[in-house]
Amino acid sequence: ETKKEEQKTYVVGMSADFAPFEYREGGEIVGFDVDLAKEIEKQAGIKLEIQDIAFAGLLPALQTGKIDAIISGMSVTEERKKAVNFSKAYFNVSQVIIVKKDDTSITSGEDLPGKNVGVPLGTTSDTLAEGIEGINLTKYNKAYEAILALNTSKIDAIILDYQQAVNFVGQNPELKILPKELAKEEYAIAISKENTELLEKINGALDNIIGSEFYQELLEKYIVENE
Ligand code: GLN
Incomplete structure (x- = not known):
């Protein structure tokens, strides 16, 4: 009798404040990425253990070996690629601007210089805003703190990932998303450069998942408004 091979366990970091991709519901972490992780477990025959880590701490945690993947x-991004490996992309997204519904002074990125703009710390929204000259930039540990600041007119605009923006604006009817996007991006899974075995396993699983019926159901379950 042969012993069943023990499944390898990997630690996955996610910042559970990014609905609809990862957020808490009754204390439990749920979302698009959680379901995706569960399907990768199945497809790749591995175990993934989720750890909730603030977004700005994820790359450092991966690079110091505290976690195996993000x-x-x-x-x-090219910058992140220098530090980690990325899997195949699994979702397309864009960077958008959120303003108050009655604000007519900001209609695109060109109107941002001279304005008070908020971004979540360490995100690509942060990097993008850093690149626009003349912005008065405030970085928030959590995206909802930026929403709070915009609602109370402490800032004029927020730069955010589109799906996250849709989620916040759905809960804050006095806010709107500007139709003109600032940049296009792709989500992928980050894995440490040394762990090519895990990269191959994850890419193999993603090959089966992307475009599958499961993936379609995932979109229908979590993505309210596709671009
Ligand atoms: N997509 C953005 C980034 O990679 C934001 C991700 C997030 O806040 N979870 O920086």
Whole structure:
């Protein structure tokens, strides 16, 4: 009798404050990325253990070996690619601007110089805003703190990932998303450069998942408004 091979366990970091991709519901972490992680477990025959880590702490945690992968709506960038490997992309997204509904002074990114703009710390929204000259930038640990600041007119605009923006604006009817996007990005899973075995397993699983019926159901379950 042969012993069943023990499944390898990997620790996945995600910042559970990024609905609809990862958020808490009754204390439990749920969302698009959680379901995706569960399907990867099945397809790749591995075990994934989720750890909730603030977004700005995810890459450092991966690089110091505290976690094995990041599944957290993380956008692929050239800068991040220097530090980690990315899997195949599993979702397309864009960077958008949120303003108050009655604000007519900001209609696109060109109107942002001279304005008070909020971004979540360490995100691609943060990097993008840093690149626009003349912005008065405030970085928030949590995206909802930026929403709070906009609602109370402490800032004029927020730059955010589109799906997250849709989620917040749905809960804050006095806010709107500007139709003109600032940038296009792709979400992928980050894995440490040394762990090519895990990268291959995850890419193999993603090959089966993307475009599948399961993936379609995932979109229908979590993505309210596709671009
Ligand atoms: N996609 C953005 C980034 O990679 C934001 C991700 C997030 O806040 N979870 O920086």
